Amino acid sequence: MSENPILRVRNLKTYFDVTKGLFAQKQIVKAVDDVSFDVMPNETFGLVGESGCGKTTLGRTIVKLYEPAGGSIEFEGRDIAKLKGKELISFRKDMQMIFQDPYASLNPRMTVGEIVKEPMIIHNIYANDQEREDRVVELLKIVGLKPDHIRRYPAEFSGGQRQRIGIARALAVNPKFIVCDEPISALDVSIQAQVVNLLESIQKEMGLSYLFIAHDLSMVKHISDKIGVMYLGHMVEMGDSNDVYHSPLHPYTTALLSAIPIPDPDIAKSKARIVLGGEIPSPINPPAGCPFSTRCPKATERCHKETPKPIQVGNRIVSCMLYEK
Amino acid sequence: MVKAVRDVSFHVDQGEALGIVGESGSGKSQTMYSIIGLLADNGIATADKVVFDGQDITPGKTDKQTYEKKMGELRGNTMAMIFQDPMTFLNPILKIGKQLTEPIKNHMHVSESEARTRALRLMEQVGIPSPEKRIDQYPFEFSGGMRQRIVIAIALANAPKLVIADEPTTALDVTIQAQVLELIDELKTNSNSAIIMISHDLGVVAKLCDRIAIMYGGKIVEIGTDREVFYEAKHPYTQGLLNCVANPEDDEDKPLEPIAGSPPDLLNPPKGCPFVDRCTKAMRICKDRAPEVTTFSDTHQCACWLLHSKAVTK
Numbered sequence: 001m002s003e004n005p006i007l008r009v010r011n012l013k014t015y016f017d018v019t020k021g022l023f024a025q026k027q028i029v030k031a032v033d034d035v036s037f038d039v040m041p042n043e044t045f046g047l048v049g050e051s052g053c054g055k056t057t058l059g060r061t062i063v064k065l066y067e068p069a070g071g072s073i074e075f076e077g078r079d080i081a082k083l084k085g086k087e088l089i090s091f092r093k094d095m096q097m098i099f100q101d102p103y104a105s106l107n108p109r110m111t112v113g114e115i116v117k118e119p120m121i122i123h124n125i126y127a128n129d130q131e132r133e134d135r136v137v138e139l140l141k142i143v144g145l146k147p148d149h150i151r152r153y154p155a156e157f158s159g160g161q162r163q164r165i166g167i168a169r170a171l172a173v174n175p176k177f178i179v180c181d182e183p184i185s186a187l188d189v190s191i192q193a194q195v196v197n198l199l200e201s202i203q204k205e206m207g208l209s210y211l212f213i214a215h216d217l218s219m220v221k222h223i224s225d226k227i228g229v230m231y232l233g234h235m236v237e238m239g240d241s242n243d244v245y246h247s248p249l250h251p252y253t254t255a256l257l258s259a260i261p262i263p264d265p266d267i268a269k270s271k272a273r274i275v276l277g278g279e280i281p282s283p284i285n286p287p288a289g290c291p292f293s294t295r296c297p298k299a300t301e302r303c304h305k306e307t308p309k310p311i312q313v314g315n316r317i318v319s320c321m322l323y324e325k
Numbered sequence: 326m327v328k329a330v331r332d333v334s335f336h337v338d339q340g341e342a343l344g345i346v347g348e349s350g351s352g353k354s355q356t357m358y359s360i361i362g363l364l365a366d367n368g369i370a371t372a373d374k375v376v377f378d379g380q381d382i383t384p385g386k387t388d389k390q391t392y393e394k395k396m397g398e399l400r401g402n403t404m405a406m407i408f409q410d411p412m413t414f415l416n417p418i419l420k421i422g423k424q425l426t427e428p429i430k431n432h433m434h435v436s437e438s439e440a441r442t443r444a445l446r447l448m449e450q451v452g453i454p455s456p457e458k459r460i461d462q463y464p465f466e467f468s469g470g471m472r473q474r475i476v477i478a479i480a481l482a483n484a485p486k487l488v489i490a491d492e493p494t495t496a497l498d499v500t501i502q503a504q505v506l507e508l509i510d511e512l513k514t515n516s517n518s519a520i521i522m523i524s525h526d527l528g529v530v531a532k533l534c535d536r537i538a539i540m541y542g543g544k545i546v547e548i549g550t551d552r553e554v555f556y557e558a559k560h561p562y563t564q565g566l567l568n569c570v571a572n573p574e575d576d577e578d579k580p581l582e583p584i585a586g587s588p589p590d591l592l593n594p595p596k597g598c599p600f601v602d603r604c605t606k607a608m609r610i611c612k613d614r615a616p617e618v619t620t621f622s623d624t625h626q627c628a629c630w631l632l633h634s635k636a637v638t639k
């Protein structure tokens with residue numbers, strides 16, 4: 001029996017109006033453009049792609065921080081655009097986000113204890129303050145901080161330590177889904193491994209689903225069941241993480257994989273990278289045809305004219321002319 | 326008082342890249358901020374000697390005002406910094422163009438329009454799409470990665486003698502990271518700049534650096550050439566670090582092997598070896614006495630009691 005997805009995103013569009021001046025021509029950044037994917041319960045969907053391709057925007061639209069310009073997002077079968085009252089409040093509890101920037105996302109005037117406790121108070125989920133306090137201590141331990149850190153302020157912590165405070169805060173209300181926006185990129189490897197193992201074990205225990213945004217493909221491959229590759233607002237390839245890693249179909253995925261820095265000096269210093277020439281396109285003024293056509297080593301004339309549609313290739317979905325029949 | 330960095334010594338030559346790798350909170354950033362005189366108001370740095378390009382810039386040697394004036398000049402002219410968080414460097418209410426052209430005008434003494442042309446070229450060089458349009462935008466309109474590339478463009482403007490890069494590629498995806506690392510590598514080979522690269526990414530350091538220092542609990546526990554550190558690691562922490570990197574070629578069902586525990590609280594730094602609480606090979610002496618440094622080659626040193634002749638022969 002096939003399960004229903006916990007998150008179902010269809011043809012999602014999130015645009016920003018960046019028009020300057022009253023009489024200027026309208027300028028729109030299509031940060032997320034026609035993106036569709038499913039996340040199953042208990043599953044981790046990894047999202048990778050170039051800086052500025054729209055990963056954070058996609059994550060923020062899913063947690064309802066941004067209003068979509070089109071398409072739909074269903075969480076547990078309900079269209080999140082239509083949620084009101086109690087349903088909206090429970091959505092805000094079930095769907096949490098860990099932010100990319102551990103500096104900007106923590107209130108500098110609150111202690112670590114207050115930061116982690118705040119969502120518990122907002123959602124009124126523990127009986128009294130003592131219970132909340134106990135849970136805060138437990139959460140700090142889970143994320144590898146010390147109980148006496150509770151009374152310190154964010155400024156007294158290093159980047160990596162601050163990210164763990166953000167994770168503790170997201171876990172504070174026992175969510176069902178966490179959008180993890182680059183949660184480990186600021187951490188050093190021994191702690192990355194701990195956090196990834198932590199996220200995995202929390203997932204097993206509590207049955208959580210993750211949208212895991214990262215640029216470290218090795219780690220994304222490790223943690224994710226499925227991987228989606230974004231380019232210029234579009235999802236260009238999507239499939240089981242092993243398949244995508246071992247036999248990338250889209251030329252952009254291939255280039256991305258060739259640029260992974262390998263932790264071995266002889267290999268790293270000699271490894272040839274597929275250099276992407278051509279103009280890096282702007283999302284304000286995306287190229288005609290395939291979004292990758294300006295840099296794609298395999299582009300044909302058709303690629304500059306027609307926009308490739310998502311095609312199913314085995315278990316994979318890829319948007320590239322090379323696979324059209 | 327947090328003792329973020331204790332007794333750290335190293336050098337970097339012109340045209341050389343030194344990598345500093347270590348646990349989050351191990352004092353990598355604070356080491357660099359002590360050197361360049363950028364500690365927070367509650368920070369105190371003492372050092373026996375810090376020498377930059379033949380000049381003594383040891384903190385605490387002259388009065389605060391003289392020191393800060395000198396460091397301000399050096400930072401503007403011959404040292405460049407690329408921070409972990411680009412917004413510590415960028416002004417949120419100034420257009421990107423202004424933030425790029427000001428330093429260009431100051432250091433190259435060129436006209437406004439010439440500075441703008443150079444700024445556009447730099448933006449292109451670091452891979453910002455449609456620079457003509459982007460130059461009149463504000464930092465909030467840029468993605469995290471694009472902001473970082475602006476900071477690098479500002480650093481590149483001066484062909485500095487020393488570049489201190491604190492996790493410069495942490496927020497970037499790999500194709501842009503590869504490009505940025507190549508840009509920094511070019512500074513090294515073309516401008517003969519000395520590079521200090523702080524990173525927790527062993528892949529980044531393996532790619533860029535000639536020598537690597539491994540920091541733990543405010544101390545350098547091992548230092549050596551790239552090959553010495555990766556292929557002949559002596560310190561249990563270095564070895565553990567190398568064992569918990571995800572190798573994409575591995576099958577993923579194999580769980581990662583993190584080093585258990587967390588770094589020491591630097592409010593009360595341990596008396597002996599900083600790694601003692603997490604080390605699986607720790608001996609009695611490790612708790613009480615800071616390990617002596619053992620030298621393996623001109624370039625390779627390690628501070629661990631396991632390497633002491635008495636432990637080795639046991």
Ligand SMILES: Nc1ncnc2c1ncn2[C@@H]1O[C@H](COP(=O)(O)OP(=O)(O)OP(=O)(O)O)[C@@H](O)[C@H]1O
Binds near residue numbers: 051100466467
């Ligand atoms: N509030 C905003 N106003 C205008 N444009 C925006 C806004 N937020 C994002 N953008 C633009 O939308 C595009 C996507 O940005 P987004 O932050 O989602 O990228 P990202 O994939 O998360 O990048 P990174 O890996 O650098 O974090 C970029 O072109 C960015 O400049």
Ligand SMILES: Nc1ncnc2c1ncn2[C@@H]1O[C@H](COP(=O)(O)OP(=O)(O)OP(=O)(O)O)[C@@H](O)[C@H]1O
Binds near residue numbers: 350355
């Ligand atoms: N302004 C401050 N006041 C008090 N303690 C501080 C301050 N800044 C940093 N620290 C402490 O100093 C120690 C070293 O911090 P530092 O920022 O140098 O770590 P790091 O090695 O750069 O870590 P990361 O990889 O997470 O950036 C940490 O224990 C941190 O908590």
Ligand code: SF4
Binds near residue numbers: 607
């Ligand atoms: S000195 Fe002792 S505790 Fe420290 S790393 Fe060496 S063996 Fe381990």
Ligand SMILES: [Mg+2]
Binds near residue numbers: 055100469
């Ligand atoms: Mg982002």
Ligand SMILES: [Mg+2]
Binds near residue numbers: 158159353355409491
């Ligand atoms: Mg740091």
